[in-house]
Amino acid sequence: MYAYVIRRLVEAALILLGVSFITFILLYLVPADPARQIAGRSATAQTVENIREQLGLNLPFYEQYWRYLVNLLQGDFGRSYLQKSEVGELIAARLPASLLLMVAAICTELVMGVMIGVIAAIKRDTPLDKGLMVFSFVGVSAPQFVVGILLLYVFAVQLQWFPIGGYGTFAHIVLPALTLGVLGTGWYSRMMRSSLIDVMTQDYIRTARAKGMPRMRVIFRHALPNAFLPIIAMIGIDIGFFMSGIVVVESVFGWPGIGQLAWQAIQRVDIPIIMGVTLVSACAIVLGNLVADLVAPFVDPRIKLK
Structure with missing residues (x-):
């Protein structure tokens, strides 16, 4: 190890x-x-x-x-050309907001994606399964900018359930997290469905069913933990998608994270900030994949790290 x-x-x-x-x-x-x-x-x-x-x-x-x-x-990211501040300090001030949004988005897509994938696998080849997979396909295909604008128009402007933008309360994070989570929900649900269907054909599942174990207990106690392994690997990869998509989402919702900082720096060609945000994002992607690899053996002891 x-x-x-x-x-x-x-x-x-x-x-x-x-x-x-x-x-x-x-x-x-x-x-x-x-x-x-x-x-x-x-x-x-x-x-x-x-x-x-x-x-x-x-x-x-x-x-x-x-x-x-x-x-x-030496830990020096340089000094912003235009803001006249240390880049490390600017990123450190914005990073907590981005991490909060990322965690909320991952939780959103995990809950929605796994739930949809499990239901679709249990109701395989039924109209419900096909409808859920169509929803997943739309979620994967929809641009985050369009999703964000639609959610703002419906839930913030028309229904006035959530604020249009800003930061600081639970209500402020719902729409940005949902915007980021829609894409992941599509991927996770499709992956969860395929993985669970594959696991359900394994010999140990058939043996458990032959012994008279209830179907739901077989699914949630034996099949689901093993079907969840690809999802763990995808979480590490997802951090990379969040770091690329978070720039758009933070700009749409006025979220004060590193994505918004990067967008402002790109518009002004503030090279030290662009370099700093890029390196922090790359570091998050690498560490995310490493953590996913380290967690996998705890979920399935058969996996060996070499």
């Missing part, structure tokens, strides 16, 4: 290094000039050049990247 964790952490460090390198290259090639944006349109060429020199933007690519890596290893 310890050797496996150490190996995965080393792999994670290499992945994060690769992410930082690729992101830095892409931002380096962006035609927009951060120095010009900081100086303003009316600034002279000399002023812009002075700012570029102060920020180190006049240095060769490899030198800029090396300086960034050295600072990063």
Whole structure:
């Protein structure tokens, strides 16, 4: 176990290094000039050049990247070009809101997806099963931006059950979590249905049924724990989808998380913030997959970590 964790952490460090390198290259090639944006349109060429020199933007690519890596290893994400604040402090202030939204969305999609998948598997090939699978297909296909706008219009504007945007109460988190959870609900329900149907054909399930054990007890005590294994693996992968989709959802609902921070930074070409949010997101994805791999053996002891 310890050797496996150490190996995965080393792999994670290499992945994060690769992410930082690729992101830095892409931002380096962006035609927009951060120095010009900081100086303003009316600034002279000399002023812009002075700012570029102060920020180190006049240095060769490899030198800029090396300086960034050295600072990063010391826990320094850099300083925002426009907000004049440390990037680490900006992310730390926004991260709790994003984590809260992520946890709420995962709980939403797990409850809805597993419930729909189990019902569809139990009622296999019935009109209810087909209807639930159509709902799942729509959930997987619907863009999060469209889902968010529809939920806002129906539940916030028309019915006035929830606030249009903001942060701070349970009511504020319902619609953003549901928007993020709709996509996951579609995937989880389809995965849960397929996995449960497959498990129900196993010999030990047939043996339990042959001994006269009630069908519901067989499903929930024996079949469901084993059918849940693919769901555990998907949770780790899901963190990556949340980190990409959370930018849109936070912008729609005015949620003060790192997604909104990243969107503002992209509009202003604030490179240190973009790099910081990208690395934090990549770190969350890597750790999410690692945790999912570590949890799986506790659910099914037959799984061995190598």
